[in-house]
Amino acid sequence: MKQIYYSWRAMSGPGNSNAIKIISVALGLLMTILLMSRMALNHSFDTCYENHRQLYQLWMQYTINGNTLDRQQQCLGKLAGAIYEELPEMVVAATTTSRNMGQGLFRGDTKFSEKAIAADSLFFKTMGIEVLKGDPVIDLTQKDVVYLSESYALMIFGGDDPIGEVLKYNNEWELTVKGIYRDLPDNVTTPHKAVISMPSLWSREWGNYSWNGGDSWPEFIRVADGVDPVELNRRINEMLQKNLPDTESLQLVIDASPLTDTYMSNDEVRRMDRIMLVLxxxxLFITTLNYVLITIASLSKRAKSIGIHKCNGAGSPTIFSMFIIETLMVLGCALVLMVILTLAFGDMIKDTINITPKQMLE
Structure with a gap:
């Protein structure tokens, strides 16, 4: 207890530059945690889905006249369904989606412009999204049906029950609300607030849904426990060759990879991740070094008090422990200041790196 008391007296005394130490450490820790929080968010994308390690995204890669193109997320419309039908021992669910649904939903004359996608009846089962109301396996096989996220239903209908209510897509199609699902967080690669039944598109001949072109459908599969990814991809590509039209100038390869790898597969994201790690x-190193240098610079002013402690019987271990306690006190004050700065500048932090103070402090 005496060591803590003397450390506190030393900290509160003049000439020890403790204010500079606390501010320096607080700012250094704040910037370090900001960068690491953004990195953690990048690596947490698409982990919100149930059993997310079993959720895979399908990628296609064309080779045309010997030129290999980049991988793409847009796949042939028939691909996911064929994988589900022909590989039942490896794939427990599969879904085809369309992201080209950005016109918005109308209730009367009011437009709601949150992100909507189209999907087939196995979408929620495949993705592992909790459905709060409705039976999507039945409802999404029907034309002109829409499921809303919990927050979107509240935004449109307030506290009223939305089931059975009618909305309009692009103020043209009438869509009946038949279900509500749990909201997704921001860190997903396929964000949406509404899911429109795929037959709504098919009935209007929207897009080419076949083996012959029409590669505009993001698709996902949920694999069984213990499936070998290498064997899965081999079987998928064997199945693909049986269904593709014969052509000598074009080859196509399918790659099923974990959905959690999708965000970090972007070259720009990986590059920024490396830069943030280095920074x-x-x-952190500069903050530590700065603290050490400030402490060393103040030793000449502390020599008299250290001498008094030694004259009163304090040994080197005791003096060292007092410096450690003082360092811990500075660190504690710096952490408090860092939290205050985080809360005070929360809006600016969110606008700059898309991280909320709550996410940082968690």
């Missing part, structure tokens, strides 16, 4: 480690 965060450099900031």
């Amino acid at each position: 965060s480690l450099a900031l």
Whole structure:
């Protein structure tokens, strides 16, 4: 207890530059945690789905006249359904989606412009999204049906029950609300607030849903426990060759990879992730070095008090422990200041790196 008391007296005394130490450490930690929080968010994309390690996204890669193109998320319309039918021992669910549904929903003359997608009846089962009301396996096989997220239904209908209510897509198609599902967080690669039944598109001949072109459908599969990804991809590509039209100038390869790898597969995201890692480690090192240098610079002013402690019987271990306690006190004050700065500048932080103070402090 005496060591804590003397450490506090030393901290509160003049000439120890403790204010500079606390501000320096607080700012250094704040910037380091900001960068690491953004990195953690990048690596947490698409982990919100139930059993997310079993959820895979399908990618296609064309080779045309010997030129291999980049992988693409847009796939042939028939692909996911064929995988589900022909590989039942490996794939427990599959879904085809369309992201080209950005016109918005209308209730009367009021437009709601949250993101909507179209999907087939196995969408919620495949993705592992909790359905709060409705039976999507039945409802999404019907034309002109829409499921709303919990927050979107509240936005449109307030506290009223939305089931059975009619909305309009692009103020043209009438869509009947038949279900509500749990909201997704921001860190997903396929964000949406509404899911429109795929037959709504098919009945209007929207897009080419076949083996012959029409590669505009993001598709996902849910694999069984213990499935070998290499064997899965081999079987998928064997099945693909049986269904593709014969052509010598075009080859196509399918790659099923975990959905959690999708966001980090972007070259720009990986590059920024590496940059943030280097910057965060450099900031942490500079903050530590800065604290050490300020402490060393103040030793000449502390020599008299250290001498008094030694004259009163304090040994080197005791003096060292007092410096450790003082360092812990500075660190504690810096953490408090860091939390205050985080809360005070929360809006600016969110606008800059898309991280909320709550996500940082978690």
